[in-house]
Each structure stands twice: as C-alpha cells, then as structure tokens.
Amino acid sequence: MVVETYLTHLRAERHLAPRTLALYADALRRLVEGAQGLGVALASLQPHHVRALMAQAHGTGLSPRSLALLLSAWRGFYRWWGRQGGVALNPVDGVRPPKAPKPLPKALAVDQAVALAEQAPAADDPALAARDHAIVELLYGSGLRVGELVGLDVQPGAASAGWVDLAGAEAQVRGKGAKWRSVPVGGPARQALAAWLAWRAGIARPEEPALFVSQRGTRLSDSQVRSRLKSLALQAGLPTQVHPHMLRHSFASHLLQSSGDLRAVQELLGHADIRTTQVYTRLDFQHLAKVYDAAHPRARKR
Template sequence: MPRGAVGQTPAGATQASAVSAPPAALADDIVRHLQHLQVERRLAARTLELYREALARLQGYAEAQPVDLRAVQVFHVRRWAAMLHAGGLAPRSIALVLSAWRGFYRWLGHDGLVKLNPVEGVRAPKAAVPLPKALSVDQAVTLAEAPGDDDAPALVARDQCVVELLYGCGLRVGELVGLDVRPGAAAGGWVDAADGMAHVMGKGSKRRGVPVGGPALKALAAWLDARPGMARPEEPALFVNQRGTRMTAPQVRGRLKRRALQAGLPTHVHPHMLRHSFASHVLQSSGDLRAVQELLGHANIRTTQVYTKLDFQHLAKVYDAAHPRARKR
C-alpha cells in the first residue's frame, strides 16, 4: 500500500485531509486489536503491517476531525474514503483500508464498545478490470514451433512439450508442474496419450479432463523419449529440471520467457498468457462459452465471460481492417 497517498492536501481540502504522517502512538483500542489479529487470528506479518498502516490512517483522520474513534459515524468514513481516492490511492488499496477499518469496528462491537459498525455498507470505488493479455494465433503457433537454441536436445523437447500443453490444453502452470508420468494415488495429474486426455488437479483439488491435440501428443512423445536422460530414476514428475527433479513454476516461467525471446515475440510471455490465448482462440472459433468454462475448470461462468470481451476486440479489429465504412476517410 502506498504510504502518504493521503498526505497531499489539494486546494479546498478539509482539515482531516491534511494528515501527512501516522500518529506518534497508536490508540489503545487499535493496539489491542492488532494484538488480537497477531495472536488469535495469526495474520501474516505483511498483512498485519498493512492493517497497522490502515488503522493508523483511521486514527489520524479521527484526530484531525476531531472525533473519538468509538464515535466515528458512517458519514465520517465516506468522507475519508473519498479523501483516500482523491489522494491517489488505488481502488484495491482503498478496499484493503476499508476492510481493516471494518474489522476493527466489528471487533469493538463484539466487546460492546460501539453500537454500530460505521464501515458497513461503505465500499471502495470499483477498480477497472484489466483484460487478460493473449497472443494472436500466429504468435502462439510461432512460439510452439520455435526451434530453440539449447545445446541439449532434451531441453528443447521438454520446453516444446511445455508450450504445447499450456497452449493446447489451457493448463495453469501449477497444473502443468503437477503432472506425473503415470497415474497414481498421489499423482497431481497425468496425460493419457492413448486416450488423448490430460487429467489435471485444478483449484480446490478438483480434477478435470482436457483433450490433448495431435501436436501436443507428438511433443509429449518426443519429450518422453528424452526424459530418461534427465530425470532421476524414481522421479515421478513428468517435467523435470536439469537436476532431474520436478520443475517449479518459476523455472517454467523463465524457460518460457527465454523461448519467447528466441522466437522474436514482441511481448513478455508467461504461462497464464498461454492459458488466456487458449481460451480466447477456442471462443473465437466456437462461440461456446460454456465449453470454454469446462475446459478451463472455472467454477463460475462469470470468470470465463472476460474472454467474450477479448473476442469482441478481435471482431472489432477484423471489422476495422476489412469493412470499407469502418474508418473515417
């Protein structure tokens, strides 16, 4: 959370907006609440620090008003939230601040120290939802077919198989690195080449099956031929690093970035971009949102609906390029 975003005082601001530094000492109520969060709720150190900063803001505003912390009303909170926004704090950061304030007053209410929670019903401004970045079809194919420049053919075969499964099946990077060579009780997932299906363990420990296309199966066969030269004898992981153990998500990201640079792609490519590309390209071709939801393993179709916006962007580009009335002359 940016510090001091509220400290700048625009013309016409009220006295409360002039708070530029946290209080010298936190109020007893805040100190006890933070102890509760640390000892009983066991919040992580970073989360606890964010809550401490948020509650220091609250105390600073209350002292500048002036109003006792236990006497804060809804109109105070709305005004202070507006000041946070005017001071340049991002909507997500404002939401975190309000969450910390809301929890503080809920805790005071449980002890009978306040009659109402003045933060209930106060919401942060809506944050703009960035559209997922996806490669074009040509870029995705270029990445998948890039020859690679490693001296070790096994690395080239492994990386090509990684790309084919990420893009061809829409896997999350965690699902990819969780794949084992063969199914088993402890397997995170596996690829059934004979059946042409990848069985993966998704979010919430939910399994799903995803079809595996011909190019991915061909790349898998090439990697399985090369894998014994890299993997340790008892290593179950499908994808291994140069030490012969299971690849990690950061290692996959690093290798994918390297391959994208070798392929001459103009943008930073990461594993989730290939998942976005998979979803966008399937939707563009089929128009079947429900099928894309099932393939991605989304519990709620609203999560999948973001790809309809990408699909519209694609159609808009086609229109602009092809229709004689699309552009002003």
C-alpha cells in the same frame, strides 16, 4: 494532536516502515482536512461523513485501490482511538470503497502463440530443448494450469495428479478442488511429447514418476517452468513477458474465437462457474472490435 500521537504510536510501537508511515500520514492529513471542510470534529465524524469524504476523494481521480488504502488507514486510526477511550464509534466501519474493475486476462495474439510454439529452443542440451518444446505445446494446446502441468506423471498411479495418454490423445488432470477432467492433446503436442519421452529416460531418476523433469532428474517446479517460458518468449522475439497462465488464457480466447462455444471452453478449462469463463467473451469482443475498426467502412473516422 491525536493524529500526531497515533503516528508516533505507529512509528515507535508498530515499527512501520518509513514508506508505510508516510502513506498513513498522507491518509490522515486527508481525513483532517476533509473533516475541517465538512465543519465536523474528528471525534464527531459519522459514517455518512466518511462516505462524503470518499466521494470527494473519488472525484479527485483517486483509484479504487487508493481509496481502499485511505479507508484502511482511517479505520485503523479510529480503532486505536477507541481503545484509548477517545471515541465510542468507529465511523469507518461498514464503509466500503468502490470495487476496482477486474483487469482482463492477458492473451497472446494467435500468430504470437504459434511463433512461441514453433520456436526452436536455443538450449545447449537437445533433451532440454525437446522438453521445453513439449511444455509450450501442452500449455497452449490443452490450456493446462502450470500446477497441473508439473503434476503430470508418465503413467497413472495411486498418488498421481495426472497423466497423458498419447494413444488416446488426451490428458487426465486433477485441477482446483481436486476435480478431475479430461483435456484433448493435439497432434503437435503429441509429437513434441513423444520426442521428449525419448530423451526423458536418460535424465529422470529411476523412481521419478514425473513427466517433466529437471536436469537433476527430479520433477520440474512451477518456477522453473516460468523461467524457461520467459526465456523462450525472448528467443521468439515476443514483445511481452510470457508466463504459463498467459498460454492458458490464449488457449481459451483463441478457442472461443474459433468455436463460440462457451460451455465447451468452460469444461476444458475446468471452471466450476461459467461466469469465470465469461471473461473470455470480453477478450473475444475486443478482438472483433479491432477487426471492425480496421475493416468496416462505417468504423473509419472521417
């Protein structure tokens, strides 16, 4: 049978992993059974038949991701079969799976974010403790991306990707698309940064411009920040794994809850399209819905 020949091709010539091969086999089994159910030979399948099979699979509860995997396997099969001269048309071309809903960004509750910011890092080295505290305050207080954070220098320079002006209470950062923006730096973050800068001079290498450096005195990496933040969240007793972008989400969500100014949040985050920022209105609505469910007498179930 042609399907078995194709699976042999995938195993012997494409060298697919056993798990991947099993997924292909299951997808093609669904294709064969579906075509039989429609009373159509595999070689005669048309795009409207494939759409019908997609509708059936969707009706069984398969997720958009699983449906996309089915289509990918079927498309590859017909592409190979066409090269063998078995079919002139790939009936899967042009058929698209339903769009998967975009998950909401995960943000900390206000009390969790504050607890993390106020958590005294349990580091043996007080310098590193001061650095980690400044990192958390800046991520949550200014909504920076982790790449923007590690790109900050102590002072502006020709090759600088950003710097903090403590006196002016703002940071200049170069974000996506090499676009510059100014973000405010609040009092707690300025205090934390001042404490870190007092230690930094004894750690950083003489010619190192980075604001945040590792124990070796060189610029801190994205992965090092993620690791430190995960450790701090555990120390603070937070019930979820925390990553840098979660603090950016928290910054945006909490600011929107307090101000309701979507345009201002867009500007502070450096989003080119306000539709990207609008996702936080959904987070804000979830927060309001929880308050309503907990407090409004008409929300209570009898």
